[in-house]
Amino acid sequence: MSARTADRMPPPVLGPGPARSLRPAIRLIRLYAVSRRLPAALALLAACAAGLRGALYKHWDDYGALQLPLTFEAACAAIIAVTAGSPFGDPERATGRRLPLLRLGAAAALTALAAGLLAAAGAGMPLAGGFPALLRNLAGLTGLGLLGAVLLGGPLAWTGPLAYLFAGVYALYTDWHPPALSTPWLWPGRPPHDVGGALCAAAVFAAGLIAFTVRGGRAAADS
């Protein structure tokens, strides 16, 4: 039997049409999710949202009120970034044709879920900056995390969001203690509806998402 005749042969009958095409896809998604510890990540994202909700019940001074949400946003971004690491490395890259789609879907879905969970946690509470600032900060931090995953590998991808958390906290601090850091690349220090800050955060998120979709997490050398 030549390759041409094999191409013309009907596929083996596994069951009804739609279910037949969905089942492998679902199985692939499930395996991808399990290999990246997505269930644990979901639980931790929910825990972060619960932590934010609990923290918002406390009275914070001006610094605390502004810096608090950023801390939880950075934690969520770090969690998303850490899921980028693959336990299989090159064999998976060589065989998985649909990996880019899975990476894109998982990263985007986790980011959207984290934004939703944090927004729900802040609903009805004095969340500094509101949803626009939350979305901007989370997207930008996640973009940094995904870029970190591409450059450093999944296990070390948390360094980007957490180092940036520190920079963001300081940018917010300088709003009281001039000279204020006004560059839009330090978007947490900008007002919630600031276009420059939002564009920078969106650019970083897009860059991170594209790079991660195309390249995936780097197989990091462990120390």
Next chain:
Amino acid sequence: MRRAGTSFLSSGRLLRIELRRNAMLWLLPVAVVLFWYNGYRNIMALPPMWNLRAMALQNRLLLDLIIPVTGAAAWMGSREGRRDITDLLAATARPRWSRQLATWAATTAWAEAGCLGCIAVIYAMTARQAPWGGPLWWPAAVSAAGVPALTAIGFAAGAWFPGRFVTPLVTVVAFFGLAFGTQAASGDHSCWQISPLTAGAVGIGAAPGVATFYRYLPDLSIAQVMFTAGVTAAVLGALGLSAAGNGRRLRWLAAVITVTGLGAAGTSVALAGTGRLDPHGMIVIPALHDAASGQPVGYAPRCSRTVIPVCVHPAYSAFLPVVTAAMGAELTELAGLPGAPARISQVPVVYQLGPDRSVNVGASDQGVSSFALPDMLPGLFGTTSADFAGQLAQNLGVQLVSDVILGGSGGAAKPSPAQLAVIGGSVRFPASVEDRDLAPLFGRLLPSPGSPASLAARRFAELTPAAKHDWLAHHLAALRVGRISLAQLP
């Protein structure tokens, strides 16, 4: 003896290997950059006073190190679990706790090297710039003592939960706990001031008036060092208790270390809760207090060469030109008049806790020949020289001129309109001082805006200091007893 020596050598070899293969070494540049970004630039922007910079260093340095140090420690702590080699290494001659301590020690050594390097840079720069005084070692000691606690917490979390999420999570939790924990402290009796980031009394912190005229009180710092050492010991001891493969003796030792650490940490928290604010802006903890440390520090004042010399503490000598520039006209106007001081000397400020736990700052002894410099010095939290001159005019200027014009009877009798006009025309307020800032003085020591006395004050203000001096030399006695009317003012 030989066995002990061999063991020591092999421990040294293990430590050397861990030092060479340690994540903290790679994160040191991150720590340095974070410190430069958040700590160094801010600290070096402060006026060159040892108390300000050392206390600001304590507040900043450990905060800057939290993320890289805790992250690196958690990464190193989770190494065996991450690589699934725990069982493999259990077959080696060394107990697990011993191996873990070597890794923790190497991580701590690199982190401590970074911390001490940052302290050395700040202190070396300050030593070159500060006009008076010497290094305050207690704030540096608290920062240095906090590093092993951070590495212990991170390392233990990594060892206990060696998953991929533990490193970022424990880092965020440590950052949140330390950075936001200081917000829970209020007043002088708060247990939360045990946080190693709390430098000095809550609500005062690094202020120029603290530890300048009086020595730096180490009471709170001692409690903080005790706390961080206790936390370090407790966490490392707990690590030994939980590590499988440790012998019975090692477990006993770990238990003793854990209990001792917990005891030290708990005691220090309780001690911090007994603190009280002393008049010099520092926290006194009775059980740790040495009465001899509350003595004033001797100094030779630095004086200006103005007609009335203004003398300040040498730590403030950099601000003497600003003071004389702000007060020069008033000094020229008043020099030699009856009741005018021959010299004005700076006195310490006094800090008191108000009923709502706010801190009130006042002069310890303010009279015609003494004054307290405002705490908000130029360069401190964005204060400009104009802001500083405005504060001086409101405090020293009004006090000095009113004392001379009213003959020391300020407050005893209501000043006449002419007296108010002369005071108002003599004190030069910078443009930054607004009427609402002066509102409490209107009618008491300054003419109310829009009143006839205010118009007369404007007329008087247009005279040169020498002309004002001449007029006052001839009319001060009559002005004091109220025999000068507004119409008689020049």
